[in-house]
Amino acid sequence: MAFFLEALFGGLMAGMLYSLVALGFVLIFKASGVFNFAQGAMVLFAALAMARFAEWVPGWTGIESRFLANTIAFLLAATLMFALAWLIERLVLRHLVNQEGVTLLMATLGITYFIDGFGQTIFGSDIYKIDVGMPKDPVFLFEGVFPGGVLVNLEDVYAAIIAAFLVAGLSIFFQKTATGRALRAVADDHQAAQSIGIPLNKIWVIVWFVAGITALVAGIIWGSKLGVQFSLTTVALRALPVIILGGLTSVPGAIIGGLIIGVGEKLSEVYLGPLVGGGIEIWFAYVLALVFLLFRPQGLFGEKIIDRV
Amino acid sequence: MTKKKIGDVILDVKNISLRFGGVKALTDISFNVKEHEIRAIIGPNGAGKSSMLNCINGVYTPQEGSITFRGKTFSHMNSRQVAEMGVARTFQNLALFKGMSVIDNIMSGRNLRIKSNLFLQALRIGPAQKEEEQHREFVEHIIDFLEIQAFRKTPVGQLPYGLQKRVDLGRALAMEPQVLLLDEPMAGMNLEEKQDMCRFVLDINDEFGTTVVLIEHDMGVVMDISDRVVVLDYGKKIGDGTPDEVRNNEDVIRAYLGTSH
Numbered sequence: 001m002a003f004f005l006e007a008l009f010g011g012l013m014a015g016m017l018y019s020l021v022a023l024g025f026v027l028i029f030k031a032s033g034v035f036n037f038a039q040g041a042m043v044l045f046a047a048l049a050m051a052r053f054a055e056w057v058p059g060w061t062g063i064e065s066r067f068l069a070n071t072i073a074f075l076l077a078a079t080l081m082f083a084l085a086w087l088i089e090r091l092v093l094r095h096l097v098n099q100e101g102v103t104l105l106m107a108t109l110g111i112t113y114f115i116d117g118f119g120q121t122i123f124g125s126d127i128y129k130i131d132v133g134m135p136k137d138p139v140f141l142f143e144g145v146f147p148g149g150v151l152v153n154l155e156d157v158y159a160a161i162i163a164a165f166l167v168a169g170l171s172i173f174f175q176k177t178a179t180g181r182a183l184r185a186v187a188d189d190h191q192a193a194q195s196i197g198i199p200l201n202k203i204w205v206i207v208w209f210v211a212g213i214t215a216l217v218a219g220i221i222w223g224s225k226l227g228v229q230f231s232l233t234t235v236a237l238r239a240l241p242v243i244i245l246g247g248l249t250s251v252p253g254a255i256i257g258g259l260i261i262g263v264g265e266k267l268s269e270v271y272l273g274p275l276v277g278g279g280i281e282i283w284f285a286y287v288l289a290l291v292f293l294l295f296r297p298q299g300l301f302g303e304k305i306i307d308r309v
Numbered sequence: 310m311t312k313k314k315i316g317d318v319i320l321d322v323k324n325i326s327l328r329f330g331g332v333k334a335l336t337d338i339s340f341n342v343k344e345h346e347i348r349a350i351i352g353p354n355g356a357g358k359s360s361m362l363n364c365i366n367g368v369y370t371p372q373e374g375s376i377t378f379r380g381k382t383f384s385h386m387n388s389r390q391v392a393e394m395g396v397a398r399t400f401q402n403l404a405l406f407k408g409m410s411v412i413d414n415i416m417s418g419r420n421l422r423i424k425s426n427l428f429l430q431a432l433r434i435g436p437a438q439k440e441e442e443q444h445r446e447f448v449e450h451i452i453d454f455l456e457i458q459a460f461r462k463t464p465v466g467q468l469p470y471g472l473q474k475r476v477d478l479g480r481a482l483a484m485e486p487q488v489l490l491l492d493e494p495m496a497g498m499n500l501e502e503k504q505d506m507c508r509f510v511l512d513i514n515d516e517f518g519t520t521v522v523l524i525e526h527d528m529g530v531v532m533d534i535s536d537r538v539v540v541l542d543y544g545k546k547i548g549d550g551t552p553d554e555v556r557n558n559e560d561v562i563r564a565y566l567g568t569s570h
Contacts, residue, residue: 178416178423178441185406185417192404195366196484197392197421249408 002146007270008263013156015262016163017225020218021239022246022254023167024211029248030174031183031207032093033190034104038112040236042212045084045119047219047228049077051128070132074216081212082205084115089204097200098190116233125230130223134158159221166217170210171251183207187249241289247302256300261285315536316344319520320365320488325374327360327544334360335371335544342488347514347521349531352541353564358524359401361541362492365522366398367391378488393421397486399477401493401524407466414465414476415451418483419444451479455509471502478509489513491523495530503527507534528565532556540564 021043028036053073063069092107135158140149174180186193186203194200222232238261246257261284269281292299320342327335335357342348350358363369365376367386375382378394397418406414423440452458455475460468465476474494481489494510495503511534513519525531531538532552540548540555542564548555555561 178420181409181413181417182420184409184413185420188406188408189404191368191388192400192406192480193417194388195392195398195400195404196418196480197389198417199389 002142002148002150003270004267005142005146005150006152007266009150009152009156011263011266012259013153013160013262014266015259016156016160016255017218017222017235017258018238018242018262019255019258020163020166020214020221021235022242022258023170023251024214024218025239025243026246026248026251026254027170027211027214028207029187029243030251031187032104032204033101033187034093034108035101035248036211037105037108038115039211039215039239040233041112041115041119042081042084042215043219043222043236044228044230044232045115045219046077046081046212046216047130047223047232048119048123048128049080050074050216050220051130051223051228052123053077054130054132055128066131066133074220077216078213081216082209085205085208085212088208089201093204094201116230120230128223128228130220130228132220132224134224155225159225162217162221166214167251167255170214173210174251179203179206238285241285243299244289244292245299247299250299250301253299253301261288264288315346318342319344319379320522321377322361322365323375323377325361325364325371325376327357327364327369327371333544335364335541338374338541338544338546340539340546340549342520342522344520345514345518346536347510347523347534349535349538350522350524350541351526351528351531351538354526355543356541356564357544358526358541359492360544362398362490362522362524365391366396366490392484395484395487396490397481397484397488398490399474399481399492399494401496403470403473403477405465405473405477405480408464410462410464411452411457411460411468411476411479412445412448412462415448415479415483416444418480419448421484448479448483451482454482454512455479471498471505474498474502474506475509478506482513486519488520488522491521493524493526495525495527503530510534 021039024039024042025036028034028039050073053076054070057063057069057072057076061072063072088111092111093104096104096107135154137154138151139154141152143149174183182193182198183203183206185196185198186200190200219228219232222235226232242257242261243254245260246253246255265281265284268284269278273280318341322341323339325335325338326333338361350361352358360369364371367388367390370385375384378396381394406417409417423444452461455478457472457475457479460472465473468476478491478494491510494506498506507530510521510523514521523531523535535552537550538548538552538555539546540558540561542560547560547564548558550558
């Protein structure tokens, strides 16, 4: 039982991180109807910026405190993500108003390659580490209940709490504010949104910036666990099944989808793995996504689109 | 019907020509719209009615000509700027925010009027809360007016076509426009729905004094509700005047009924 709980917790934590990346996809899709292929690249770019700024800031300013240096690095990285959002709007999206979804998708594919290369050009392509002072010690829970207790990584717990705050904030932003409503409006119809005076350009900058911040948070958490390296972009591929499962348009869907996939991966690896010789973790998410595509293409929480013929 | 007071020219369209490559969508069109009137633009399919409306709305920029709105002339405008000047529109092929509820769709029409900042809105405190309530109240009036109370929370994508048309109208009304552009408001409706829509248009014009510019290809409806009518055919203006004048215009009859060769 303790072993099961350990696997379950491990799965939930991994799932939380998938959710964070998936959230970036959902945000941009919800708010502009664009499937943003570049989300993975943005995670890497943000993490690189964070890692390198944290390294450079003490040198530039002579600040000794790690906390202060990290804060400044975070702000710098956030500013950079804003600049990126602004540039993407100005150079790419602005020229593609009212175009087909697939055109915009291809444009984000281009953005992906650009950010991948550009990030490594200015920040370097080695493996860097991010240390934001998250405790690395494992803790043991339920020691009274199970012999030896259940091992949980404190770092994961912190990550989960941060993610929860981010999600709550975003939900309020989308559902309760006029800007959130404007974002959803833009996603549904560019032309109609403009006709009621919603500034498309500004909305796009906002949403790409929010997605950039999400990428930054995801990048910091992943980066402090695994180190900042190019393989972070492949994390984004893990987020694809998550959004298929949760539904492309649902913020809660991204979270729950992420958790299901995280837990499913871990448990199936632990319990079914030995029967088939292991390796389930690698393909589990994709097979689950495939099943969903066949039987419930809008995902668990997505909007069912019914087209009039 | 009480005789309403028709005011000065509010919208003046001068010598508009619009081409898409070699296709001449509009050639040298001029007409004006007076305050508080219902002005119809009619014509057979492909006459350039929607193109005309899209020029006024800033979706298309005509190659020649100018549009003057309340004494301000513009030749390059985008839809958002036009919206800021107080022009709202509805769409021929419904451009609603399908995933959003009726309330949210109409509330989005208040967008330009919401002033409080984002953080206050998110926390629902102070002036933001009060402002949201005021806008919501206004929207409730529109919902009552359009008789769609029962569907407040329904995602508009699930509503029947006739009701979606009303939500589209409601969203435009939420902007409290001075000029309302209606792109084929009766298209695809049955007789009863058409009558409802006519009633709404007349009431809007009557009660709020909103100037209405509407496009239709159904002559019957238009003649009953409009004050003045512009007739387009193949991108050219072939008639302009009161419904009676237009009805007896030789060119108009020919455009609609064809000629015997």
